[in-house]
Amino acid sequence: MTKEPSKIGRVTRKILRFSFFTFLAVFILINLFIVLSGRFYLYKGITNTYLVGKTGPSIYERDIFAYTTIATDKVDQWKTHASLNNYSLSRKDQKLMETLETKAFLVFRGDTLLYEKYWDSHKSTSVSNSFSAAKTVVALLIGIAIEDGSIKSLDEPVGNYLKAYKSNGKEKITIRHLLMMASGLDWQESAKNPLSENAESYYGRDLFGLVNRQKVIELPGKIFKYQSGNSQLLGFIIEKATGKTVSAYTEEKLWKKIGAEQQAYWSLDKENGDEKSFCCLYATARDFGRLGKLILNKGKVGTETVVPEWYMNEMTKLVDMDTEEGIPNQRYGLHIWLYNNNNDPIMYCRGIKGQYIANIPSEKLTIVRIGLERMDNFVLPKSLKGLNKKLIEDKVGHPKDFFEYMRIGQEISKATK
Numbered sequence: 001m002t003k004e005p006s007k008i009g010r011v012t013r014k015i016l017r018f019s020f021f022t023f024l025a026v027f028i029l030i031n032l033f034i035v036l037s038g039r040f041y042l043y044k045g046i047t048n049t050y051l052v053g054k055t056g057p058s059i060y061e062r063d064i065f066a067y068t069t070i071a072t073d074k075v076d077q078w079k080t081h082a083s084l085n086n087y088s089l090s091r092k093d094q095k096l097m098e099t100l101e102t103k104a105f106l107v108f109r110g111d112t113l114l115y116e117k118y119w120d121s122h123k124s125t126s127v128s129n130s131f132s133a134a135k136t137v138v139a140l141l142i143g144i145a146i147e148d149g150s151i152k153s154l155d156e157p158v159g160n161y162l163k164a165y166k167s168n169g170k171e172k173i174t175i176r177h178l179l180m181m182a183s184g185l186d187w188q189e190s191a192k193n194p195l196s197e198n199a200e201s202y203y204g205r206d207l208f209g210l211v212n213r214q215k216v217i218e219l220p221g222k223i224f225k226y227q228s229g230n231s232q233l234l235g236f237i238i239e240k241a242t243g244k245t246v247s248a249y250t251e252e253k254l255w256k257k258i259g260a261e262q263q264a265y266w267s268l269d270k271e272n273g274d275e276k277s278f279c280c281l282y283a284t285a286r287d288f289g290r291l292g293k294l295i296l297n298k299g300k301v302g303t304e305t306v307v308p309e310w311y312m313n314e315m316t317k318l319v320d321m322d323t324e325e326g327i328p329n330q331r332y333g334l335h336i337w338l339y340n341n342n343n344d345p346i347m348y349c350r351g352i353k354g355q356y357i358a359n360i361p362s363e364k365l366t367i368v369r370i371g372l373e374r375m376d377n378f379v380l381p382k383s384l385k386g387l388n389k390k391l392i393e394d395k396v397g398h399p400k401d402f403f404e405y406m407r408i409g410q411e412i413s414k415a416t417k
Helices: 007-037 041-047 091-099 131-147 175-180 197-203 207-212 228-242 246-255 285-296 309-315 389-395 400-415
Strands: 067-070 102-109 112-118 264-267 281-283 337-339 346-351 355-360 365-371
Touching: 041 197, 067 246, 091 102, 091 400, 102 285, 102 400, 112 285, 112 400, 131 175, 131 228, 131 246, 131 281, 131 285, 131 309, 131 346, 131 355, 175 228, 197 207, 197 228, 207 228, 228 246, 246 264, 285 346, 285 355, 285 365, 346 400, 355 400, 365 400
Parallel strands: none
Antiparallel strands: 067 264, 102 112, 102 365, 264 281, 337 346, 346 355, 355 365
């Protein structure tokens, strides 16, 4: 005589059956959506995030994409201060670094390394993704291409290089508009929406098609709207203008000039494909510091001009335009972030997850931070519109942790005489 299953057992089996069929239904619906919408990039995105316990991209993803190698030449060694790393982070600052999963924090004064700390398995030879800090590198390449005659001027129409931008209102967009982040295109910039152009550009296989399908929805040159598609277009302009890939041009005109210690790498959308110019330049923290030093020295390495000074001056000047919050732009130049800092300007490159290459020119400081997380941006509360305008203009658009890293870097410099 068999025992009648317990009530708990019956309930458990019902829950398991329900869970299985629910999972199966969701699985079928997701696949049906991907196939019908043609968003096949979602497979790569899901495989490399949710299925491995992540919710988004990481700084250590070079090998899941095709990539190019950017060679170095003669290494320009950093000088090291006699008191290198004598500074000890306070308990509060150490906790901040660990909470935001910082992997590298370096402080340079001029051509001298004052402080260098790594966490976990990250070390001086580790390469990591710059994410959007790479956008500033692309901007530097534009300046170089103008100086060598490959591009005529900042105000050339994009249509001179890309046929899709010769009509439908896109003929009004110039290279300067792209650098300003004021192209007026309909690119959806989102780090969380898997259906956004950002997700497709990161995980997809057709960057050229994606950026050429963009439509104009606003008058170019008027409103600051941060869009990675603008940077990707600049990458294609560099290719068309110079006849070289973004990686090859970077190697020749930048990487071998700045005396990089290690090879760099640039992710491609597919094998033998196009560089993800809006992100995904992989390098060491020390070599990111060399890019910062180049910007700090207004495009010079020693006595050699790598990027023309006139262009560096133009690039690091606030652009006259309004932001989406309806206030005058106080945060952006030509593909570089700017912070007034009470008339003691800071210029910096930044990437999602808190990648920073920052310069405080008055103190000859370059600060590099690599990590897995960053604090939320300062936002503009509706209740403050029109009130305390100076404070709002000064702070809005800059991540909270940026201010902490600048403070720590300055404290390290002051303590390292």
